[in-house]
Amino acid sequence: MSTAAVNSYPVAQGATARALPGLRPGLDQPRKARTPLSVVRSVPRKRRAPFVVLCFGLLAIALMAVLVLNISVSSAQYQLVQLRSEQTTLTKQNQDLTQQVQNFDAPQNLAAKATELGMVASVAKGQIDLSTLNVTGKAKPAVKGDAPGAVIAAPAVAGQLTVVPPATENEPLAQRKAADPENEPLAQRKAADTKPAETDKAPGAVKPAPAPKPAARAVELHGGSVPAPAQKTPGQ
């Protein structure tokens, strides 16, 4: 009740004896006995502000937590995608390298490479029994230039550079080095490097056939890489 309202009432009315309203309950009097008024110190109100702040704080924290959670979940998702693609790349690389190894491992490629390096299969072998020191069989040295017999074609795995040179110079792989020389896999670069050298060695024999004539390869180079110029033998 405002001070103005208190002041507008008269100080005392009617009988001075007061009747306590509490003593006559239930009595419906048109006019209530007035309670004498006094200035009462109001009970200190409970302060709500901290609670509200707390609530808002909690809300904010919860929102932040949800946000952070969401962000972390979706960034994990992005990371997952990135790792997956990394995994795929590595799988591809692995496959690629495995295939190169398998290609070099193929028996006919190994044999072709060996022939290229001037190796000849030995025909007759002997055995030594170490416990009895018996020698069985007559080992004969392999003869250089021995015909190794039929040549089995290198595997026609698409995209694999054959150890034996490709049939044509227009092979897609032969042209590839132009595109990106830095990232070229080692094997292909090596093959590309050795290629001109081979063509120098035996220009006639190497180029056309996928199965090279091994005889042409076994040119005696006396430690060098360029063969001596061929001379016509008289009478030819």
Place this chain on the structure above:
Amino acid sequence: MAKNSGRASKAKAPNPTRRLRMGLGIMLALLLVVGGKLFMVQGLDIGGLAEAALNNRLTPTVLPAERGSILDSSGAVLASSVIRYNVVVDQTVNTKTESFRRFETINGKDELVKVTRDQGISELAAVLGMDRGTLRDALTGTQRYYIVAKDLKPDMEDKVSKLQIPGIVTEGTSKRVYPNGSVAGGIVGFLKDGSTGQAGLEQTQDEVLKGTPGKRLFEIGADGLRIPVGVDQLTPAVNGKDIKLTLNSDLQYFSQQAIQSQKDKLSAEWGVIVVQDAKTGNIVAMADTDSPDPNDPGKVAAEDRGVRAVTAAYEPGSVEKMITAAAAIQEGKSSPLDRFTIPPTYTVDGQTFSDAFEHGTEQRTLAGIVGYSMNTGTVMVGQRLSKEQRYDWLRKFGIGEAPDIGLPAESKGILTPADQWDGRQQYTVLFGQGVAQTTLQTVRAYQSIANDGVMLQPRLIDSYINPDGAEEKVPAKAPQQVVSKETAKQVRDILESAVTEGEIKEAAIDGYRVGAKTGTSESPCDDGKSGFCGYTASIIGMAPMDDPRFIVEVVLQRPKGSIFGITNGPVFRSVMSQTLRTFNVQPSTGEPARLPQYAK
């Protein structure tokens, strides 16, 4: 003050309660409308919007099962699947895009560079190794899907993607590669459309290799990322099993090269070499001439794409004399040193038989008959057996019964029942004419002699390897005792004597005791022509004779030139010695058998 203000407001709004109620009513009605709509949308999903939205987000993907590999006995890969890429163009996009921008690293900085279509095309042409004009034609047009290049390796695909040419995309495909090419190419076989086997083991083992494709169903957002909290159903793919063979690819190569050289040298139609482990029945090598490279099977003729060791039945010739001798010994009708007086020609039931070489009347042992491959003598020994016995013994040695090693079109040969034999056939079967069998059947018959009379069924598939790495051995089939151990030993001595004393001296290998038998038969013409067109020349042998480990058979069909000058001996010798060396077989001990070829 309170009273005055109360009166003043009453004049304007007579009933606040009514007003409140009305407001509440309107609010409730609106809430009902909204709630009802919400219920309809969320609860009942009228119009299927939620479902449509979910379907829009749900992305089903098939997880392809990886096809199993085919390995040789040492684990070397004969067939496997790899990732390859096709370069695909949306021609409408590419044609209308005259220039495009892309990031390029120039001097260590990423810069946006404008690239014209022509430049893009020439760059792509360089990467793909295609002609620029051809590529331009391929990229120009109105097709929305056009395959420019196929089966690119991942590193090339990477380069293509980096060019960022509009309309060009790469798609991954699975590609079957055969790193060993034509080595065991016919056995491994090939696929017809990149997924289904068409020949060889790829065909017969298709179900095992294929596996079961899996499925994944998940929700995907507009940004192309999976919605983490959405539906995610995963049915993992079950990869196919790997198949491990008994073959040794080095020996396979060696044999293929040997038989190919022999075929080329003698201009034969085809040749076969089979190498078998006599102790286990494992086929170590099964070489064909002109065998296909499964990477490109079309390069060889259709008839060369199979495995002739199991598909080609031919009249074996004199190698069958071993069966006759074994049967006669086992039945107690003869023994290795049994004496026979052999006339220059021998006539029985009006059928006259002669030998490949001229001779007078000779005193021979059974060993000598086999060692010199005499038809006359073989008929004399064989007629001690009844027709049914001859038939039964051929059956017991597996003639007329296909070996099941898991290859397609395995032939069981032709062995007519004894009661349908004509007057001559009843004797010719004794020396391998009038009966047809495959090389592997011959090898199996000799294997039972090498293995003390116990026949083991040949094995080609050694085991299946599950995707988890567990290896399931393919169990060997039940062995059969064909002849007694003693008979087998006597027959082995006869075969060894054929090398030491008889006519097959060139089969001898230094340091190892070898037993062998040659066979030469007339080969009936193909295509229904009557008569014979050339010969089938073969040699089969085993080593080391003190404890036979390997059987090698070399067959050459219709070599050109005089048949008497033809020998497969050196081929047999080189393959056999290579086999013995590869498997580190100890040189022989003990005295070689030298049964006299002539009876004194």
